[in-house]
Structures are given as C-alpha cells and as structure tokens.
Amino acid sequence: MSLLEIRDLKVHFPIKRGVIVDRTVGHVRAVDGVSLAIEQGQTYGLVGESGCGKTTLGRAVLRLNGITEGEVWFGGRDLAGLDAESMRRERANLQMVFQDPLGSLNPRQNIGSILLEGLQTHGIGGPEGKEAQGLSGAELRRRTGEDQRRRVVDALERVGLSAKALQRYPHEFSGGQRQRIGIARALVLEPDLIICDEPVSALDVSIQAQVLNLLEELQEELGLTYLVIAHDLAVVRHVSDVVGVMYLGSLVEEATSDELYETPLHPYTRSLMSAVPVPDPTVEDTRERILLAGDLPSPANPPAGCRFHTRCPWRQEERCDTERPELRPLNGGDASATHRVACHYAEQILSGEIQPREELAERIVHGAS
Numbered sequence: 001m002s003l004l005e006i007r008d009l010k011v012h013f014p015i016k017r018g019v020i021v022d023r024t025v026g027h028v029r030a031v032d033g034v035s036l037a038i039e040q041g042q043t044y045g046l047v048g049e050s051g052c053g054k055t056t057l058g059r060a061v062l063r064l065n066g067i068t069e070g071e072v073w074f075g076g077r078d079l080a081g082l083d084a085e086s087m088r089r090e091r092a093n094l095q096m097v098f099q100d101p102l103g104s105l106n107p108r109q110n111i112g113s114i115l116l117e118g119l120q121t122h123g124i125g126g127p128e129g130k131e132a133q134g135l136s137g138a139e140l141r142r143r144t145g146e147d148q149r150r151r152v153v154d155a156l157e158r159v160g161l162s163a164k165a166l167q168r169y170p171h172e173f174s175g176g177q178r179q180r181i182g183i184a185r186a187l188v189l190e191p192d193l194i195i196c197d198e199p200v201s202a203l204d205v206s207i208q209a210q211v212l213n214l215l216e217e218l219q220e221e222l223g224l225t226y227l228v229i230a231h232d233l234a235v236v237r238h239v240s241d242v243v244g245v246m247y248l249g250s251l252v253e254e255a256t257s258d259e260l261y262e263t264p265l266h267p268y269t270r271s272l273m274s275a276v277p278v279p280d281p282t283v284e285d286t287r288e289r290i291l292l293a294g295d296l297p298s299p300a301n302p303p304a305g306c307r308f309h310t311r312c313p314w315r316q317e318e319r320c321d322t323e324r325p326e327l328r329p330l331n332g333g334d335a336s337a338t339h340r341v342a343c344h345y346a347e348q349i350l351s352g353e354i355q356p357r358e359e360l361a362e363r364i365v366h367g368a369s
C-alpha cells in the first residue's frame with residue numbers, strides 16, 4: 001500500500017505588482033499537476049534541473065507551501081484538507097532533511113536543544129496514560145526530561161554520533177557530521193516519511209556516499225519511507241527504488257530505478273543521463289550526447305502543448321506544440337506497468353506506430369540545433 005499518494009498537485013505562486021496596492025499579474029506554476037505514489041519502506045527519487053519545482057513539491061507535502069489544487073494522501077488522510085492544528089500534529093510523522101545542514105541548524109542552539117525542540121513541540125516522550133496518573137508535576141517533568149534525553153541520545157547514536165555532541169554547537173562539526181545531526185533531528189520524532197531535499201549536494205564527494213549509506217541503513221533498520229529530491233542523477237540512482245523526472249512543474253517520466261537507467265525514454269531524461277560523468281576516466285565514454293537547445297522556460301509562462309517542446313530534439317511540430325502529453329504507463333496501459341512517460345514521440349515509437357527517423361536519431365546524438 002502507498003504511504004504517500006499525491007494526486008494532481010498544483011502549487012501556483014501569485015506574482016504581485018503595484019506601488020500602493022498589490023495586484024496579482026500572473027502565477028508561477030511551480031508544480032502543475034503532479035501525481036505520484038510512494039510505497040511504504042521505499043525510496044522515491046525526484047530529479048530535474050534547478051527550478052523545476054522539486055523543492056516546492058516537497059514543501060507542499062508538509063504544507064510549508066500552500067496547495068493550490070490537488071490531494072496529498074498520507075496514512076489514509078488528505079493532508080491538503082487538514083486544518084493548521086491537525087497538520088501540526090501530523091508533522092511529527094513527516095520530517096524533512098535539508099540541503100544546507102549549517103543553514104538549517106540554529107547556530108546559537110546546542111545540539112541537545114536542537115534535537116529536543118521537536119519532541120517538546122510535539123509533546124513526545126515521558127510517561128503516558130495510567131503510568132502518568134498519580135505522578136506529581138515535578139516527577140512527571142523529571143521522567144519526561146529523562147525519556148526525551150534518552151530519545152535524543154538514541155537518535156544521535158543511530159547516525160554515528162554520541163552523547164558528547166549534546167553540549168556542542170553546529171559550527172564545531174564538519175559538513176558530513178552536521179548532515180548527520182540534521183538526520184538525527186528528523187529521526188528523533190520517529191517519523192514514517194522523511195523528505196530529503198538535496199541531502200548531500202552541499203557535501204564533499206567522499207562524504208556523500210557515507211551519508212547516502214547511512215540513509216539506506218536507517219531505512220532498513222527502521223522501515224522508513226523516503227522522498228529524495230536531487231538534481232544529481234547519480235545520487236538518486238544510488239538510493240531510489242522508483243525515480244520520477246520533473247520538468248517545468250510536471251513529471252515527464254517515472255520508472256523503477258533500473259528501468260529508468262537502462263531504458264530512459266523521455267528525451268529530457270536522456271539528456272540528463274548523458275550529462276552524468278562517467279566514474280572511471282580511463283573508460284571511453286561512448287554514450288549519446290544530448291545537448292538541449294535554449295534555456296529552461298519560465299514557469300510563469302510555460303510553453304503550450306508539451307512543456308518540453310521548445311528544447312526537444314524529437315519535437316514533432318503541431319502535435320507537440322499544441323497537445324500536452326499525459327504521463328502514460330507503457331505496456332498498453334497495463335495498470336501494473338511501472339514505467340510511465342509523457343512524450344508523444346516515445347509513445348509512437350513504442351507502439352510501433354512510427355519508426356524513429358534517421359534524421360531525428362542523428363539529432364539525438366549530436367544535440368538539437
């Protein structure tokens with residue numbers, strides 16, 4: 001069963017202009033109709049270049065952004081419909097790990113108080129129910145404090161740190177250790193889902209693998225579910241069961257990690273793949289190179305038809321310029337299909353309707369002109 005299911009999510013930010021009175025003159029369509037599901041205990045990797053709406057989608061799940069339209073089903077409830085107080089309570093189950101560990105940890109708080117904060121806000125820890133009855137206020141506070149400290153030390157140990165970190169401050173740690181503290185801050189609340197927004201992009205390459213391995217170990221031990229947001233396909237491949245590729249506010253392709261890396265179908269996915277450096281410099285790189293024409297269009301004024309048509313080496317005039325392709329499952333729409341793509345041309349090739357034209361194949365190899 002899916003732990004998280006997003007249905008046709010839209011997040012549009014108003015663009016305001018005006019000297020005395022603000023007028024809304026348009027909208028940035030940061031997320032514009034995304035549907036995806038994440039199974040319990042799995043990792044969903046969301047990739048795409050900067051500005052395609054990945055962070056906005058993650059923040060919308062936590063309701064840190066307003067939701068313009070759509071549903072966010074989590075553990076049987078639509079988060080989009082919750083009032084602020086119910087959402088605040090739900091947030092202990094949905095945590096976020098941020099890209100910049102230093103920027104997201106208050107420099108004036110020691111690690112103990114940073115980790116305790118969430119427990120105190122959510123009133124987690126200490127005796128409950130019958131056990132709490134009959135205890136004096138002072139005893140209840142003492143036992144709660146003890147239990148919360150135990151939870152904090154437990155979370156630190158899980159990420160490879162110890163109680164010695166409690167009295168220290170964020171600047172006393174290395175980047176990798178600070179990201180471990182960011183992960184411990186999420187873990188201490190025992191969430192079901194953690195949204196990791198660019199969890200390693202601020203770290204040295206040598207440290208990145210350690211943090212990614214830690215996330216995987218924690219998933220195995222605790223049965224966590226992750227949404228990992230990253231612009232780097234190598235990072236996403238390393239950790240994800242399913243990968244979704246986002247372009248200008250929409251998903252253009254989704255598949256299991258193996259399927260996507262072995263048979264990328266959307267030209268945008270293929271261009272991202274062709275930009276991933278080959279790890280071994282002594283191995284000749286014979287992959288196709290897809291260089292995209294033009295810049296990423298503005299999400300305030302996205303192109304009509306297929307959002308990608310202005311940069312697409314496979315563009316078929318008329319259809320691609322006017323008709324927006326849906327994200328459709330392969331295998332003739334078999335509901336169990338795990339590979340979905342939103343591309344008229346890829347669909348036609350797959351259905352045998354058209355043969356890839358040589359000239360287009362040529363343009364795929366050498367880049368769109």
Ligand SMILES: Nc1ncnc2c1ncn2[C@@H]1O[C@H](COP(=O)(O)OP(=O)(O)OP(=O)(O)O)[C@@H](O)[C@H]1O
Nearest residue numbers: 013028030049050051052053054055056057231299
């Ligand atoms: N609060 C906001 N108000 C207006 N526009 C916003 C706001 N937040 C994000 N945007 C815009 O929405 C679009 C998507 O931004 P978002 O940060 O979600 O992309 P991203 O793929 O996560 O990129 P990055 O990797 O650079 O964070 C961008 O054009 C951005 O400028």
